[in-house]
Amino acid sequence: MNFRDIGTVFWRDWLVLKRRLTKFILSRTVAPLLYLTAFGWGLGRNVQLSSGTYLDFIVPGIMALNSMNMGFHGMIPIHAERVYHKSLEEYLLSPVSPSAFLIGKISGAVLKALISSLIIILTAEIFGANILLSGSMFVVLILNSIIFAEIGFFAAMKLSTYEEMAQVNTYVLLPMSFMCGTFFSTGALPEVVRFFVNCLPLTHTSQLLRSLCTGGIFMRDSFLILILYAAIGFYLGLKALKNFQED
Amino acid sequence: MIEVFNLTKKFKTVGKDKKISFKTAVDDISFSIERNEIFGLLGPNGAGKTTIIRMLTGQIKPTSGKIFYDGKIFDGNDPEIKKLPGVVPQHINFDRELNAAENLELHARLYGMEKSDYQNRIKELLDYMELSDYANYNVAKLSGGMKRRLLIARALVHRPKILFMDEPTVALDPQVRRKIWDLIKDLSKNGVTIVITTHYIEEAEKLCRRTAIIDKGKFIANDSPKNLCERLGNFTVECEGTEGKSYKFFRDRETAAKFVPEFSGNVKIRPTNLEDVFIELTGRRNGL
Numbered sequence: 001m002n003f004r005d006i007g008t009v010f011w012r013d014w015l016v017l018k019r020r021l022t023k024f025i026l027s028r029t030v031a032p033l034l035y036l037t038a039f040g041w042g043l044g045r046n047v048q049l050s051s052g053t054y055l056d057f058i059v060p061g062i063m064a065l066n067s068m069n070m071g072f073h074g075m076i077p078i079h080a081e082r083v084y085h086k087s088l089e090e091y092l093l094s095p096v097s098p099s100a101f102l103i104g105k106i107s108g109a110v111l112k113a114l115i116s117s118l119i120i121i122l123t124a125e126i127f128g129a130n131i132l133l134s135g136s137m138f139v140v141l142i143l144n145s146i147i148f149a150e151i152g153f154f155a156a157m158k159l160s161t162y163e164e165m166a167q168v169n170t171y172v173l174l175p176m177s178f179m180c181g182t183f184f185s186t187g188a189l190p191e192v193v194r195f196f197v198n199c200l201p202l203t204h205t206s207q208l209l210r211s212l213c214t215g216g217i218f219m220r221d222s223f224l225i226l227i228l229y230a231a232i233g234f235y236l237g238l239k240a241l242k243n244f245q246e247d
Numbered sequence: 248m249i250e251v252f253n254l255t256k257k258f259k260t261v262g263k264d265k266k267i268s269f270k271t272a273v274d275d276i277s278f279s280i281e282r283n284e285i286f287g288l289l290g291p292n293g294a295g296k297t298t299i300i301r302m303l304t305g306q307i308k309p310t311s312g313k314i315f316y317d318g319k320i321f322d323g324n325d326p327e328i329k330k331l332p333g334v335v336p337q338h339i340n341f342d343r344e345l346n347a348a349e350n351l352e353l354h355a356r357l358y359g360m361e362k363s364d365y366q367n368r369i370k371e372l373l374d375y376m377e378l379s380d381y382a383n384y385n386v387a388k389l390s391g392g393m394k395r396r397l398l399i400a401r402a403l404v405h406r407p408k409i410l411f412m413d414e415p416t417v418a419l420d421p422q423v424r425r426k427i428w429d430l431i432k433d434l435s436k437n438g439v440t441i442v443i444t445t446h447y448i449e450e451a452e453k454l455c456r457r458t459a460i461i462d463k464g465k466f467i468a469n470d471s472p473k474n475l476c477e478r479l480g481n482f483t484v485e486c487e488g489t490e491g492k493s494y495k496f497f498r499d500r501e502t503a504a505k506f507v508p509e510f511s512g513n514v515k516i517r518p519t520n521l522e523d524v525f526i527e528l529t530g531r532r533n534g535l
Binding site for chain 1: 305308329332338342345349357
């Protein structure tokens with residue numbers, strides 16, 4: 001693996017993104033605008049929390065679920081490249097190592113996640129949210145998008161049809177979007193459900209971001225759990241790519 | 248240049264009853280490819296030609312067997328060996344998000360070429376393939392023949408020592424096919440070793456110095472088209488009777504002529520061709 005190879009894989013994704021940057025930014029603005037309008041401005045105006053406004057509460061949650069979606073969806077084209085267009089072969093034939101390919105693709109997804117996170121932050125500021133920006137916050141966002149990019153990559157390499165990819169969205173991402181401490185605290189959940197939800201990476205991302213955005217402590221355990229998820233995801237992604245070559 | 252020993256590939260298949268079984272696509276083949284030759288893999292669809300190319304280029308791992316490039320064992324991962332071949336796949340597999348020139352640039356970058364080098368190389372190849380006017384076209388907008396030529400250009404960007412061409416003229420009209428044949432001959436003259444798979448007998452006959460006939464994953468012959476015909480008999484007596492055509496092979500025209508009176512029906516003597524060899528060896532009367 002070398003950085004030049006990673007750069008090449010990333011360059012291709014950047015070239016495609018650059019061409020559609022305006023459309024990408026506009027499309028990425030819609031969801032946070034709706035979330036902030038509905039939950040923050042509309043519903044949230046009547047909800048008072050001890051720690052501040054509901055708007056301040058949900059912004060980190062929206063950032064967490066957005067970085068999850070951007071990470072996962074950034075990898076969906078690989079499914080078409082593998083199954084339908086067969087253009088993945090071009091990478092497999094080349095001297096680029098599987099790990100360089102995987103890191104390059106993850107980097108592309110992380111870039112998209114960061115751009116859309118910035119859009120959310122800007123939109124939230126316009127809505128009057130109080131968010132404390134920090135380097136740690138961006139590290140957590142990057143880590144979360146890496147985890148879900150790896151999950152997306154694994155699914156893209158393993159699943160046969162586009163419908164199956166959509167099912168991952170329905171049965172995995174969508175429930176996590178609502179259950180993992182994004183719109184309400186996991187403390188409100190029954191104990192059994194809470195135990196399960198606390199095992200999921202998005203819960204730790206939401207809690208970490210919320211703590212960092214409100215000037216709270218850096219939750220080291222949650223951060224380590226995210227690192228563990230990222231390491232497992234990388235291993236599984238690499239294994240899926242190698243298994244694809246084994247056929 | 249390439250030596251292959253006991254290469255076998257078995258694909259795992261899962262039946263309707265969820266039972267796992269293994270289908271042998273390539274069955275214990277050994278052969279070698281010499282520098283600067285055009286080597287043909289001739290066989291029907293599903294014979295295992297593409298699987299052989301995919302193993303030789305590291306796209307899939309063999310179940311067993313060994314592959315050597317210039318005496319060095321190839322496990323499918325060695326980046327230095329992976330730089331040696333160029334591959335023209337059977338299907339059009341461009342990156343649809345990129346235009347023609349960008350597809351070539353991606354290839355150049357993947358093979359670690361410097362910008363100053365690949366810029367000239369891409370221009371030169373687009374000129375050579377008569378595609379310069381289409382450099383900025385989306386690949387989806389190119390005609391079938393243009394896409395095939397662009398596939399060849401892409402495979403040549405990094406100056407491969409050996410070019411694998413998987414059915415390069417499939418589904419092309421005769422005019423474009425002949426143009427690609429000329430291109431292949433031209434590349435060979437310029438020192439590129441070429442391995443070509445085809446199910447067009449004429450293609451193997453016209454282009455290949457040596458041809459391996461493959462059927463059901465096994466090599467059933469491997470020699471020059473001339474030697475393969477010679478082994479069968481240089482002349483064929485083709486007899487069209489009430490029960491269809493029958494064939495008999497003879498060493499020379501004189502011997503064949505002596506036997507003609509023994510046949511009834513419409514009889515003709517003609518030179519033996521690769522199709523006769525294929526039919527005789529595989530028992531497939533309707534060609535490929």
